[in-house]
Amino acid sequence: AIRILQGMFQGVVFPCLHELWTHWAPRSERTHLVLTALDGIQMGTVNALCLGELLVEFVSWESVFYIFGIFGCIWCFFWGRTIKDRPEEDQSISQAEKEFILQSLDDVEGQSKHPWRAILTSSAVFACAVVNFCQIWGSNTILTKLPSFLKENFNYEVAPSAFISTLPYLATTIALKIAGSQADRLTGLCTTTQVRRNFTCASFIAQVILMLAGALVLNAIQTSILMSLAVAMRALGWAGYIVNLLDLSPRSAGVMMGLVGSVGTIADITSPLVTGLLTPNNTVEEWNGLFLITAGIFLVGCFVFWFLDSGELKPWSIEKREQDKNSESSSINDFSTNL
Template sequence: MEKENGHQLEANTRDPTDIEEDEPLTWRFWRKRRYIVVLLAFFGFFNVYSLRVNLSVAIVAMTENRTVTDENGEVISWEQDFPWDSKQKGLILSSFFYGYILTQFIGGFIGAKIGGNIVFGVGIGATAILTLFTPLAAKHSLEMLLAVRIIEGIFEGVTFPCIHAVWSRWSPPLERSRMASIAFAGNYAGTVIAMPSSGLLATAYGWESVFYVFGGIGCVWLILWMAIVRSGPDRDRFCSANERDYIMKKIGVSSNKSIKHPWKAIFTSLPFYAIIASHFSENWGFYTLLTQLPTFLKDSLNFDLDKTGFLSAVPYLAMGILLGVSGYLADWLQMKGYWTTTQVRRNFNCGAFLAQTIFMILTAYLLDPTWSVVCITIAVGLGAFAWSGFAVNHLDIAPQHASVLMGIGNTFATIPGIVSPMLTGYLVTNQTSEEWKTVFFISAGIYLIGCVIYWMWASGELQEWAKTPEQKALEMTQHQRANANSYTNEALDMKGDGK
């Protein structure tokens, strides 16, 4: 009974800033300001990918032959709005990534300095505005269209790195996987919705409508994001005192301007290189399928063109759904104490990569339409668990520097977006099954290499070089107290022995 009373007393006197710690996960996101941030980040990433992939569908309508008839309804000519050849179309579609790769590091650095919320909003908002001008640029000249796409890539390049600056201020450690995974699910929701709807818009209202609709949606989101989201709970007057104190206690809040990045330690950190290798590997498979899946379905599996758009979206729908599941599961395993953070990151990431390796190989051999789509869907969908591994790992090892680490890592992870489509085009010259096997084998091999590197070097612990002076001082105080208690206990034991 005495023990029970002791527990009751402890429960009644615990720090009020811990009051949220034992609350069950809830769908009532509007009760917590940080969950509203997550929801708006989800729609932000929805825009990131819808603005990125809409051209891949619209360009089909822009370059397809259409008939011109006279007053009697007789066909007098076949015309294209834009007579681009395959090389020019490839250049247009890849031009986005030439700008995208340039601002990864810059986005993370600026986000850490002035606040990730501002950089995230401006990056997506500027891309949306430029999207509205895409039809005008295309009608002006090919060079103008390329310039607009490159500039769009420059602005969108800051989004992934700077969102880590948002999480570092809003996300308590045991909620990082969940919050980040839900937000990143917007990428795949944007892909799933933009691909088929762009085709419908182009057919019903003309290819220009694709850019006007998605550009307009992005502008509406920009207004909401800039009006609602602040850099941290301490800057948000609508964040309750209880939630603010809880977040600040769990993660701490320091001035972004005071951050000094330990560059030597960063570039000699094996856990950081494990994240880079994993991110590169995941993106290789992702971009290979994102750019080549419709062609593979048509050339090797003989799907009709009208079905390829829908089937190409199915794997990303699976990934979007599983991202929420994997995030909740990762946090739950840590909350319950079943796995440490390192175990969660390593097991989720490497388990997903091993499964993706297997299903990529199966896709290469099972050239049955149904089973190939199933294998590809599973391979892409399981990537959600990898995202609950490497994608939030920056926040574990160095929360104060997470946006910069993401910027550096995403620079390398963007390379597959440029190289993979070019390599596939070089390998698949005759559209044979054997050529496609090579493409899938390469992806499987890269997944396996990423798995091995991450398993060896990954860590979920705060790195020594990433600790703030306050954290080091606190650790020293705790160490001194532990030593003092140890000496006291030894003295009491010796005194007892003397008696």
């Protein structure tokens, strides 16, 4: 029951972050800022793996929950004191910075309702949901089954080596720093659609190549490095489809992230189950079949995103804004007439 509640509370984090970036991230720095926030997740995982192992070994297993729980409470305190919904409410930034942010943002004020029908029937939103499912499926397959794969094929134990366990997350951290800045730089040279498509599809193709290469080599260390690099390449995809929701409709980015994340949760649940069914005996043939299926899922996501995605502001986002403004004007006129 506690784990269910934990998952429910964690589920709102990414939609809330997208809602926050709607008011804070200028278009010219959008990808860099979003990926910087995601970078914190990777470093948090690295610290948790290293510190958690030390706490279990030298203190007790209960101390892991107490220590990280205390850290969470401290973070909540500073988050509540520091973070503001909008730049206008933040007294800690300069007037020049505030004006720069406000002038660089898309118009996101005044929407009373989200255009649900348009969102649910949008090919671009569908494409983002599909690639998120594919990405989570692939990442989970590599991250959760890599230790078993190394043990069964190379008789190599990952658990004693904290460095090997954290390698995928450290590699992702480096990739995030590069992908964010480069995507924003290229946005000034190419269309937003081209940038989002190229980064997402390059990410998926790179993951397929590195994952299959890691499955074919006959050395545990080389396999670990190649698989870690495959996981790191998801950073390129995040610079594409995750940020893409802010391009489509800044006003509805939060709810769209919630929908896309919900689809990804299906992969979270089903990927370990299917992986277990496909590798009952942990033979080389079973593992190769699993990696080939995962590669196929990546390629399907790549194909769908390339042909269905768009990086431009959607007409239904603009239309909804105009409808809201017209509705407000009509209400004011009716009120004036009654007076």
